[in-house]
Amino acid sequence: MDLSIAMTGFVALYVFMLAAFAGWVIIGNVPAILHTPLMSGSNFVHGIVVVGGLFALLNATTHLEQAIGFFAVLLGAGNAAGGYAVTDRMLAMFKTSDASPRRKHASHGRHRAHGHKKS
């Protein structure tokens, strides 16, 4: 069984095209109120580059490659961890009026009660 993934030429271009399209459509649906967390969140997503950095570092054979690979993992890990930290912090701040238990505006039926999950 061959599990390796070989992606060349048009297959790679199809993947790129579909991913770009998905990104455009998904992000187009994000309301302006969330644009800052969205930017830091998409910033976090390209932190996946750390995986490529790990691959390069683990396969390094010379001191130069080791140094650059170390640099790649260091920066990639910073991108991922930092992007997650700020995005998560920002999103935790967004609350509805109903979320605060002290003041109840029961008559505010304008906003549908969404199944509010907290974990």
Place this chain on the structure above:
Amino acid sequence: MFTQASQLIIGAADLGAAFLFLFGLKRMSSPATAASGIRMAGLGMVAAVAASFLYVFSVDPAARPHLAVNIGLALVALGVGGAGAWFVGRKVAMTAMPQMVAIYNGMGGGAAGAIAAVELFGARTHGATQLVVTLLGALIGAVSLSGSLIAWAKLDGVIKNPLRVKGQQFANAAVMLATVAVGALIVSAGHAPGGLLLATPTWIWIFFAGALVFGVLMTLPIGGADMPVVISIYNAFTGLAVGLEGFVLQNPALMIAGMVVGAAGLLLTVLMARAMNRSIANVLFTNFGTPAKAKPGAIQGTERSVEASDAGIAMRYATSVIIVPGYGLAAAHAQQKLYEFVKLLQAAKVSVKFAIHPVAGRMPGQMDVLLAEAGVPYDMIFQLDDINDDFAAADVALVIGANDVVNPAARTDKSSPIFGMPILNADKAKQVYVVKRGQGKGYSGIVNALFYSPNCEMVYGDAQAVLVKMIEAVRGLGLAAAA
């Protein structure tokens, strides 16, 4: 055996990560689900990073002897980079968010460039296509790294003024062309150790140096007010670089994540440029920020001022108030006081809404985050298109720390530099109060016709001090009524 099993696990983890990234971003389409969305994406990231250590079972035979050292280096880099950025990200002030996004973004670009460097120095690429794609990713990643660092320096106030010299654009173009030419040279040399004139590794160093210098040169002349657009472009750049390096490494998770972010960054850039009524090329290649010549005589009337306490009491007896906050509010650290005042109004049965312009704050959506931080529920916050028709029916529009985004000249005055920019129709409210530090112009240097309109009164003073006076005045009323 180990090789196959590890390949299976890595493949499954990367597939899962790609799915969770897409699904997580999808959940960001509502504030109610967004927090769970980022957690899903985070889970995908952890899985992918953990699984990538299984690469140890399938490393190059040449790298076997170094494996122990490499694993150690990887763990140290992950720990130091991850923990450091996490610690800073947890502590940074919300007003400093644009700088942080810039710096994390630069890190991603740098990582993509560094991966390309390992591939290039190790001569690991197969064929011209892979070599070209590697170089392209390296170029974009390196530009994103150095450009983001300059953007950070500008947003953080380390670099104060845009640096502009004559012929700069030609110099930038020359550096770019030279870098691309060096890239072409590297491709034509293939993996021949000799290369032309210099050894290939030397050319690779020159290539990276050129790309880094270009990123710096390209960003230096852009004004501070345009930095949000620039960050968004570099975000797209880093995504693109990551996607391209994903192709080189034959890792579809990197390809998908990178391209999704590339498209997302491009879309955000377009939206932002549209909200500023400018083209992306205009932001990047023209020197905005030189104050426009004000046209005296075009505006009739005078600025009239009112006491903060009187304005506060008038709002207490209004039926509906729409608040237009701008970055000046955050600069005065007055969001908490504003929400305190709003709660007083709400207790007196006044309907209060917040109206946010797309470019309020220093990056799109930053004003929303700053209000959320102060505890304002997001169902009170409305965006331009959703609220603009409500101003006509509102008793009071309270403009606080905002200027250009409520300038009616954008609708009527064809000679105004902001003509055509979508604005909030604050001037259509029955009464407008503008809280402002003093008489003066916005960052664009444009005279605001709203201030001279008959239904507008100015409340001069620091936003925080003004709000304290308003709160006291309204509280005083309550006491008087109770007595």
